[in-house]
Amino acid sequence: MQNLIDYFPLLMQGLKITLLLAVSTVAVGLVLGLALAMAKMSRHGWLSRPAFAVTNFLRGIPEFLVLLVIYYGGSQVLNDVLGISVDVSPFLAGLVALSLVFGSYASETFRGAFQSVPKGQVEAGRAYGFTAWQCFRLIQLPQIWKVAIPGLGNLWQGTVKDTALVSVIGLDDLMRKSNQAAQSTREPFNFYLFAALIFLAITLVSMVILARLEKRASRGVRRS
C-alpha cells in the first residue's frame, strides 16, 4: 500500500499521457473517419474502392501490428528518404496508428449514419438553393450524431484501452509507469491491478458521459 502511495504521482503523470493520446486520437480519427466515409460513398470508383480496401484491411489485422509498422516502418522510411537516422516518437507513432484504426472503424459508423438520413431532405435542401457543402453541414451532419454516437462511443472505449499498447514501444503512459513501478517494487499484481482499475474508472465515466451525449443528440426525436 505504501508503495502505491509513493508511486501515485508518477502513475498520474502516465495517466495524463494516456488521456492526451486517447483524446488526440479521437480528434484525428473522427476527421479521418468522416473523410473515409465520404470517399466510400463517392460515386467515383477510384475513390471508393481504395477506401473500402484500406479500411477492411486495417480492421482485419491486429492494432498492435499497425502500431509496430508505423513505429519501425516510419523510422525506416525517414531513414531511406532523408538519409539521416531519426526515430519516430512513440507518441506520434501511437497517434498515427490508433487514428488509422479509429478512422477505419469510424468510417463504417459514419457511412451507416449518413444512410439513415432520408435522401429527400438533402434534395429539399438543394431545391432551396443550399450548396452541397451547406446541405452536408446544416442538414446531414447534425442528424448523423444521433445514429453515430453509440458506435463512436464504443470506438472511444476501444481507443482508451488500445493506448496501453503504445507503452510497448516506449510511450511513458499509465501502462509503462505501472511497469516501472511493478519492476522496482516487485509488486506487479498490485500495480497492474491499480492500472486496470484506473482504466475501468475511465470506462465507467465515459459510459455516463456518452449516455448524456446520446440523449442530447437525439433530443429532436420523439420517444415512443
Next chain:
Amino acid sequence: MQAALDIINAYGWDFLTGTWLTIQLVVISGILGLVIAVPVALARLSENRLVHGIATAYSLFFRGTPLLVQIFLIYFGLGQFDFVRDSVLWPFLREAYVCALITFSLNTAAYSGEILRGGILAVPRGEVEAARASGMSTFTTYRLVILPRAFSIVLPAYSNEVIILMKGTALASTITLLELMGMSQLAASATYQPILVFGIAGVIYYLLTLAISWLFRTLERRYNRYLAVAR
C-alpha cells in the same frame, strides 16, 4: 518484390510456425471462452443478486480494461503471491503459453457472455413456453431449446468476437510467445525490413480474418437453414 521473396525464403518456416501458434491460441481460448461464457450469460440473467453481481463485475472488469493489462496481471502479477508460487499449479502458471490461454479465455468469455445473454433474451417466449408446456424441466428446456436457439441467433455477432480474439492474440508476443506477431518482430529486427516483414504478417492476419468470417458464414448456412425456409 525480390526483397519480399528473400524474406519469405529465409523466414517462411518461421511465419508458418508462428501462424500455427496463433491458430492454436485462437481455437483453444475460443473453445474455453465459449464454455465459460455459458455460465456467465446465465449468471448475468440470474435473479439471485449475488450471482448476478459477481457475473456483472467479472464482465465489466474484462471488458473495461486493456487486454495488455490483463495479460501482465496474470503472467507477471500472479508470481507476486507466495501461495501461488508454492502451489502445485505453479509449474503451469509460470508458462507464458498457459497464461496467454487463461487471459484470452477469460477475456473472450466476458464478451461472448454478453453476446450470448442478448441471444438468450432474443429466444421467442412462445418456444420456451411450448417446451415447458410439453413437460420439459428447466434444465432440459435450456439444453434443447433455449441454448441451441440462442447460439444460432448470436452466430453472426460471435464471428466478430472471434476475429477480435484473433487480433488480440498478437499481444501474446509481449510475454515472450513466438506466435505470428512474435516471429515477425524477430524477423523484422534481424532483416532491418520492418515494413516488408510486418506487411507479410498483415497479409497472413488478414487471410485469417477472411477464413474466420468464411467459416462462420458456412456454419450459419448449415445451422440456420431452418430460418431460410421460414423466410
